[in-house]
């Protein structure tokens with residue numbers, strides 16, 4: 001399969017993370033990786049390294065295997081072929097080194113859990129808890145909620161929060177263990193533009209301040225266009241990896257989809273026209289501000 005770039009030497013994050021001494025050690029490595037359910041191959045021959053501090057966006061139409069890739073990294077889904085390492089070893093469930101923002105479902109309106117309870121639940125005692133007394137844990141919870149701007153509603157039952165507020169709390173929960181890798185599954189869904197910006201800024205700050213590698217699944221590249229280092233675009237059982245400028249082009253996406261796809265740049269935004277998946281076309285071309293899904 002043709003690839004724009006795979007497991008290639010990296011740009012800004014590598015130089016940043018490696019300092020003077022050379023290439024940084026990847027936090028995630030896939031080699032010859034394939035995932036199929038029965039006869040249906042979602043992707044194959046995937047070689048990918050994700051470095052400390054790198055922001056990788058995973059794009060592609062519904063059903064292309066984006067969530068399944070996260071499940072592989074979380075140790076919840078074995079590969080069909082090839083190999084994967086996360087922090088130098090086989091992925092395993094429950095790693096405190098991975099923060100996970102699952103696909104957003106509204107939290108039940110009647111739940112009594114407060115934002116601070118969710119964040120506390122996210123602290124598994126491994127990195128913070130053992131030597132921390134309850135007071136220190138409380139202070140750490142406050143610190144994390146403060147870092148995502150959620151202190152004002154720390155004691156409000158989360159079911160009463162807006163979608164954007166809930167998403168801030170989810171990110172706080174994912175950061176509770178001070179993770180080295182942050183996996184986000186469509187974290188911008190159903191959020192208004194301002195909340196989308198808040199979420200993308202929080203994620204970006206995290207990878208810059210803590211060298212946390214970010215794998216960010218999204219239908220819509222525009223909200224993260226200025227932030228991502230590389231895009232992994234999955235479609236039609238294949239993929240392309242590269243910078244947004246390399247991948248989001250008429251020729252690359254036309255090759256990937258096996259049909260003519262036009263990639264337009266309109267006032268700094270990317271609009272994809274003609275991709276076979278209707279949802280993808282709609283989402284890439286949607287709202288005047290790249291605001292996301294219907």
Ligand code: ADP
Pocket residue numbers: 037042060061062063064065066067068069
């Ligand atoms: P995406 O996140 O890109 O929408 P997913 O990874 O959720 O895609 O799913 C890709 C395809 O694999 C979908 O068609 C889905 O129905 C199918 N699929 C996901 N998980 C399983 C599973 N455990 N067994 C069989 N098929 C699955």
